[in-house]
Amino acid sequence: MICLELILKKIKNEIESIIGLDTSKAISCSAKTGVGIPEILQAVVDRIPSPKDNVDHATKALIFDSYYDPYRGVIVYFRIMSGGISTKDKILLMASKKSYDLDEIGVMAPDQVKVNELHAGEVGYLAASIKAVADARVGDTITLQDSPAEEALPGYTEAKPMVFCGLFPTDADQYPDLREALDKLQLSDAALKYEPETSSAMGFGFRCGFLGLLHMEIVQERLEREYDLDLIVTAPSVIYKVKMIDGEVLMIDNPATLPDPQQRETIEEPYVRMEIYAPNDYNGTLMGLCQDRRGDFVDMKYITTDRVTLIYEIPLAEVVTDFFDQMKSRTKGYASMEYHLIGYRKNELVRLDVLINSERADPLTTIVHKDSAYAVGKGLVGKLKELIPKQQFKIPLQASIGSRVIASEGISALRKDVLSKCYGGDISRKKKLLKKQAKGKKRMKSMGKVDVPQEAFMAVLKLNND
DSSP states (O other), X not given: OHHHHHHHHHHHXXXXXXXXXXXXXXXXXXXXXXXXXXXXXXXXXXXXOOOOOXXXXXXEEEEEEEEEXXXXXXXXXXXXXXXXXXXXXXXXETTTTEEEEOSEEEEEXXXXXXXXXXXXXXXXXXXXXXXXXXXXXXXXXXXXXXXXOSSOOTTOOOOOOOEEXXXXXXSXXXXXXXXXXXXXXXXXXXXXEEEEEEETTTEEEEEEEESSHHHHHHHHHHHHHHSOOOEEXXXXXXOEEEEXXXXXXXXXXXXXXXXXXXXXXXXXXXXXXXXXXXXXXXXXXXXXXXXXXXXXXXXEEESSSSEEEEEEXXXXXXXXXXXXXXXXXXXXTOOEEEEEEEEEEEEOEEEEEEEETXXXXXXXXXXXXXXXXXXXXXXXXXXXXXXXXXXXXXXXXXXXXXXXXXXXXXXXXXXXXXXXXXXXXXXXXXXXXXXXXXXXXXXXXXXXXXXXXXXXXTHHHHTTTO
């Protein structure tokens, strides 16, 4: 509430500095006598300069919003910065390099009202049978095909996925349905990226890229609710920059594809600058949380006497797991945060593999800091021991860095008492039955397949809670 009051006060001061009126007096006067607000609006009209007359320049229009209409295609909202657009023109989207014939242009009044042409300074919408939102991205520049502008409006950058995870259907028969659902979602969500992926543990699925953890959760919920899909979602990961010995630089978004230590020279991970807003009483617990997540303290600012802003630089990989949940639980819901990417930094990172029955489980592979590898590996195999059900044979669980095993657990087999019928007799009879059982268990272990439940693939997220 205090932050909101400060923002409103800042906006009020900026308006007063522009139009030269005391807005508080005008608003209080309006509340008592019914006058005051018209004077403010008239002052805005009189004193704020109007848009420049750029009608004679080359057409440039800025896209500030768009949505997908199933009947008309993508509807684009734009503001014309220079030149003009009419229904007879053929437009060119400068970033996507695609051209379209206009079906309709108009203004919002407040509903959509068709017009024949729009000029510089006006805001409107257009429909041109655009099939995907990715072709009309926010920030792109619209110009005319016949007389295009020399350069686009500044400031446009394509949205890049920052968080990656694997999406796999629990039933292999739902793989075509998952592909169709992702195709439909991408029509209205240009930031969603995906490509096919195959896992030895979970079969066929997709490696998906998202803008953040919230974006990932929304897409997952939509797939499950709107398209009735039962999904397994692997733990989220970020993009790592790997420099090879031969000088080549690789961008790795899947920990399972990280090259071996003999082939790589350094690993860099993305860092974010995070600002946490919270009451002063929770300074200690929040600073402890940031230190546990390898955060570097930058600054601490007091907004008021009882509210503070903590500024840290933290690896993005530590943020995309359960940082937000931990922050909320430690501050009883009073804290809030925001962060932005500040670049890559070199760290001592290693690939932690998980072996289930001597086979590497790629969805459980993670990239962790060298100092915390043992704790993460021991906690991970311990969590898997609780989550994976017993089989007819013993299942070894191992966490390894390269060829070196750093933690190990075992799930005991479901054992049948083959000696129950031997109530007497010679000991050789019992040894024969036990030897026969051991031989069968060994054969079953080499041929058997371990069924890993969905909860096991999210065990990485539960380690920090414990």
